[in-house]
Amino acid sequence: MSQQKKDSPALGAAPAKDEKTKKTLDDEEFEEFRVQEWTEKKADAADEDNANVWEDNWEDETLDDEFAKQLKEELIKTGHISQATN
Amino acid sequence: MLDIDKSRATERDKREKFHQTDVQVRESAREGMINWEKRMEVANRISDVRDYFRLLHEVLVETDWEQCELHAHFFSIQGPHATLPFLHIENYEDRYDRAYLEDDGFDQIVCLHLQALYYIHVAENLENAYATQTQIMQVFNKEVIQKKKEENWFMPIFYQLCTDLRTLAKKVDDMTVKEDDDEGETETTYYEQSASYIMEAFRACVSDVRNDPGTSKKVAILNMTNQLFRIYFKINKLNLLKPLIRAVENAQQSGLYDSFSMADKVSFNYFLGRKAMFDAKLALAESSLLYAFRNCPPEYVENKRRILIYLIPVKMFLGQMPKKELLHKYELDQFVQIVEAVRIGNVKKLDEALWRDEAFFIQCGIYLMLEKLRAIAFRKLFKFCSVLMENHMIHLDVFLTALRLQNVTDIDCDELECIIANLIYDGRIKGYLSHQHKKLVLSKKEAFPPLSSIYM
Numbered sequence: 001m002s003q004q005k006k007d008s009p010a011l012g013a014a015p016a017k018d019e020k021t022k023k024t025l026d027d028e029e030f031e032e033f034r035v036q037e038w039t040e041k042k043a044d045a046a047d048e049d050n051a052n053v054w055e056d057n058w059e060d061e062t063l064d065d066e067f068a069k070q071l072k073e074e075l076i077k078t079g080h081i082s083q084a085t086n
Numbered sequence: 087m088l089d090i091d092k093s094r095a096t097e098r099d100k101r102e103k104f105h106q107t108d109v110q111v112r113e114s115a116r117e118g119m120i121n122w123e124k125r126m127e128v129a130n131r132i133s134d135v136r137d138y139f140r141l142l143h144e145v146l147v148e149t150d151w152e153q154c155e156l157h158a159h160f161f162s163i164q165g166p167h168a169t170l171p172f173l174h175i176e177n178y179e180d181r182y183d184r185a186y187l188e189d190d191g192f193d194q195i196v197c198l199h200l201q202a203l204y205y206i207h208v209a210e211n212l213e214n215a216y217a218t219q220t221q222i223m224q225v226f227n228k229e230v231i232q233k234k235k236e237e238n239w240f241m242p243i244f245y246q247l248c249t250d251l252r253t254l255a256k257k258v259d260d261m262t263v264k265e266d267d268d269e270g271e272t273e274t275t276y277y278e279q280s281a282s283y284i285m286e287a288f289r290a291c292v293s294d295v296r297n298d299p300g301t302s303k304k305v306a307i308l309n310m311t312n313q314l315f316r317i318y319f320k321i322n323k324l325n326l327l328k329p330l331i332r333a334v335e336n337a338q339q340s341g342l343y344d345s346f347s348m349a350d351k352v353s354f355n356y357f358l359g360r361k362a363m364f365d366a367k368l369a370l371a372e373s374s375l376l377y378a379f380r381n382c383p384p385e386y387v388e389n390k391r392r393i394l395i396y397l398i399p400v401k402m403f404l405g406q407m408p409k410k411e412l413l414h415k416y417e418l419d420q421f422v423q424i425v426e427a428v429r430i431g432n433v434k435k436l437d438e439a440l441w442r443d444e445a446f447f448i449q450c451g452i453y454l455m456l457e458k459l460r461a462i463a464f465r466k467l468f469k470f471c472s473v474l475m476e477n478h479m480i481h482l483d484v485f486l487t488a489l490r491l492q493n494v495t496d497i498d499c500d501e502l503e504c505i506i507a508n509l510i511y512d513g514r515i516k517g518y519l520s521h522q523h524k525k526l527v528l529s530k531k532e533a534f535p536p537l538s539s540i541y542m
Contacts (some may be wrong), residue, residue: 029316030356031389033349033388036155040348041380054406056538058429063470067430069489071474074487081475 125159129166138173139185139196146192146240155242161195163202163215163248164253175200176209191229198222202250212261216254216276222247223283231290231303241306248284248313255280281317281326284310292333299345307333308346308354315357324361331358336352352381356389360396363455371400391416399455402428402462405537420446428459434494462537464505465514467492468526469534478517478528482506484527499524513540 062068075081132138138160145157159165168174178184179197187193198221205215226247230240255276262276288310291303299305311330318326334354337343346354359374375397382390392415396410407429413421424438440447440456447453471484482502489497497505506526509515514537516529 012462030353030392031386033352033383033386035383036347036349038348038381038383039437040351043376043380045380048197049279053409055409056406056408056536057097059405059469059537061429063430063467064475068474070491071471071488074491075474075484078483078487080481080484080487 125166128160129170129463131171132167132173134172135175135178135200136185138167138170139187142192142196143187146187149237151239151240151242152238154239156457158242158246161199161243163199163206163219163250165246168203169207171207173200174204176208177201191225191233194225194229195222212254212258216251216258219254220280220283221249223251223287227283227287227290231287236296236301238301238303238305241303244287244306245309245313248287248310250275251280251283252313252317275321277317278321278323281314283365284313284317287329288314297342299342302342304337304342305345307337308350312350312353314355315354315361319357319360324364327361331361334401348381352378352389355381356393356396359393359400363396363400364451368400368403371396372404375400387416391418394418395450395452399452399459401404402459403455403537405443405462425455428463428466431463431468431470432492433460433463433467433489434492436460436463461505461509461512461514465509465534468506468509468515472528472533478533479532480526480528482524482526 072081128141132141133307140201141157142160145153145160148154160167162168163500170522175181178200179194181435186198198218202215202218202222205211205218226244234240238394259274288307291306294303297304298303307330311327311334314330315327318324334343337346355374355378359371359378362368362374375393379390379393379397382393384390394408394412395418398418398421401408402425407425408421410425413419413425420443424441427436436457436459440453444453447456467488468485471488472478472480475484482499485502485506486497486499489502503519503521506515506519510517510519513535515526516531516533516535517527521528
């Protein structure tokens with residue numbers, strides 16, 4: 001009995017934390033729509049959120065100059081790039 | 087005499103008021119603006135249990151889908167009437183001189199509904215409330231879905247009942263988990279159990295032989311699939327959804343898909359996209375999540391944010407990076423460093439970003455997916471090296487040097503070969519490894535094919 005009493009403050013603290021995590025987890029659920037119908041947007045619909053938010057040319061971007069310079073220097077030092085091509 | 091007349095007049099007044107509000111609600115629904123206040127207005131006109139029955143009677147005699155959709159909340163434990171104390175009645179069905187609904191099935195359902203409200207608000211016994219709600223589900227299935235053959239107008243009420251059932255099940259689970267935390271997780275939860283009642287109705291609806299959207303109960307399968315998606319995601323049993331998804335696909339072929347509501351279509355695409363992501367079907371994940379994101383109304387910011395949480399990793403795998411403005415707008419700044427790290431091909435920074443917001447990513451269930459972006463980051467770095475070397479044969483030391491410059495110190499030559507071998511195997515790099523010469527030999531044509539062209 002006394003053991004239980006001793007434990008109770010700790011137990012009291014734990015659920016509070018639990019509740020917090022639970023709340024965020026529940027918050028994660030996809031909210032149900034209150035309205036059922038609206039107009040469907042076509043895939044090419046002009047919309048600030050749908051157009052122009054994805055970039056696909058990033059792979060061709062060069063890495064920053066500082067890194068490029070350092071790498072080049074290192075590779076010259078180790079002989080993987082010859083000074084001549086530099 | 088006068089008194090009677092007076093009461094008749096108020097009676098008529100009330101009915102007219104109901105009707106007026108109905109017209110208002112119906113009109114605003116057309117404009118897509120139904121809101122809680124309007125329903126509260128209707129609820130405020132309910133002054134006793136007979137009023138409530140009268141309102142339901144007026145809704146049910148219409149036998150009209152739209153009317154039912156507008157008033158479905160009046161069958162819900164979360165409806166605007168639910169807190170009215172005179173509707174919290176135990177055993178109303180057994181009362182002498184009580185109000186009745188003409189339809190026996192709905193009469194039983196509403197009596198049980200009052201019972202559920204009683205358990206929630208008076209007895210405060212959620213387990214009993216849940217049990218009552220399961221009875222409602224069974225009565226609805228037996229007396230409404232299976233008996234009313236050529237009709238489907240009442241299905242919006244059923245959607246509401248399903249949501250109530252899940253809500254109650256979750257609440258009971260939350261309570262019991264706290265009480266006996268050490269019991270282990272083998273017991274089936276109420277939440278899991280609630281799926282069987284929805285599944286039962288799903289089977290009844292999907293086997294409807296009619297295909298006319300005006301009468302077929304098949305139009306309800308998308309909403310029910312979404313209800314079950316919510317449950318199976320939570321209890322991690324996504325494989326159980328396969329037959330449901332197939333049924334939805336069949337509906338798409340038979341042309342019934344157009345009769346599904348936008349609300350259900352957007353939700354379905356969100357769930358389907360998430361599932362596809364876990365199944366590594368990236369193309370399907372992308373198209374579903376993009377559909378959901380595009381068609382989710384802008385006022386549902388939280389939902390749009392949730393869609394993005396899954397769309398972003400999928401897009402990144404397909405070689406498309408979200409712009410910073412998008413991340414800021416939806417408070418997804420956790421992704422900023424991830425995007426930046428992959429963009430500059432820096433695995434070290436990627437690991438740091440993952441570690442920093444680990445809890446968030448795990449909670450969303452995308453941590454493992456983001457971790458796989460290491461491959462994309464490596465590819466970027468190796469591509470950069472190949473451009474710098476202006477050669478299609480590259481010594482592995484070059485890559486090791488680049489990695490060391492990024493402070494990646496825990497990768498030796500063997501591991502590097504392994505990483506490159508995987509990139510080649512996945513089709514992300516075209517070429518071969520010469521283990522003997524310690525060289526990567528790149529294909530002369532498109533050694534780094536566009537990520538969007540590689541579907542796994």
